[in-house]
Amino acid sequence: MIKTKYNAKISIDDKEFNVIVSEPSLAQRKELELRAEGQKAKLDELSAINLQREQISLEIANKEKILSINTELLSTLSAEQKAELLKENKSLCEQILELKKQASKLNSQLKSGDEINAEFEKLMEYKALMLVSGDDKDELFSLIKERGVAFSTLWSELNEAVLKDSQKK
Template identity: 90%
Template sequence: MIKTKYNAKISIDDKEFNVVVSEPSLAQRKELESRASEQKAKLDELSAINLQREELSLEIANKEKILSINTELLSTLNAQQKAELLKENKSICADILSLKKQASKLSAQLKSGDEINAQFEKLMEYKALMLVSGDDKDELFALIKERGIAFSTLWSELNEAVLKDSQKK
C-alpha cells in the first residue's frame, strides 16, 4: 500500500505533539521547487563570489610572501639593485591594497548569505504550513516560533518520524 500521509510524533523538551505529514501533490511540489530554484540561483551566485574571494586571498598571500622575500634580499644588494627592488615592493604593495579592496567588496556581497538563510527558513515554514496538519499543529508551530527553533530543524525531525512511520508494517 502506498501512503501519502504519515503520523509523526515530535517532542520539544517534555512536550509531545502528534501531527500528520502529507506528501506534496504535484502542484505543491512544483510550487516548492519554484521557490527553491530562486534560492538555488542566489546560492550559486554566492558560491561563485566566495570562490573569487578565496582566489584573491591566495593571490594576496602570494604577493605578501614575495614582499617578505624581497625585504630579506634588500640587505644583500647594492644601491642600484636596492632601488629596483624597492620600486618592485612599492608596486607589490599597491597590488596588495587593490586586491584587499576587491576582497572586501566580495565579503560585503557574501553577507547577503544571511538573507538566503532567512529565505530558506521561510521556505521551510511555508512547506510546514502546506504539508503538516493535525490537532497539535497550531500548538507545535506556536512553540517553535516562541522558542526560536528553525523550521529546517523541525523538518529534520519530521523526516525521521515519517521514515519510521513509513517502515511500519
C-alpha cells in the same frame, strides 16, 4: 499500500505533538521547487563569490611572501639594485592594497548568505504550513516560533517520524 499521509510524533522539551505529514501533490511540489530555485541561484552566486575571494586571498599571500623576500634581499644589494627592488616592492604594495579592496567588496556580498538562510527558513516554514496538519499543528508551530527552533530542524525530525511511520506494516 501506498500512503500519502503519515502520523508523526514530535517532542519539544517534555511536550509531545501528534501531527499528520502529507506527501506534496504535484502542484505543491512544483510550487516548492519554484520557490527553491531563487535560492539555488543565490547560493550558486555566493559560491562563485567565495571562490573569487579565496583566489584573491591566495594571490595576496603570494605577493606578501614575495614582498617579504624582497625586503630581506634589500640588505645584500647595491644601491642601483635596491632602487629597482624598491620599485617592485612599491608595485607589490599597490597590488596588495587593490586586492584587499576587492576582497572587502566580496566579503560584503557574502554577508547576504544570512539572507539565504532566512529565505530557506521561510521556505521550510511554508512547506510545513502546506504539508503538516492535525490537532496539534497550531500549538506546535506556536511553540517552535516561541522557542526559536528552526523549521529546518523541525523537518529533520518530521522526516525521521515519517520514515518510522512508513516502515510500519
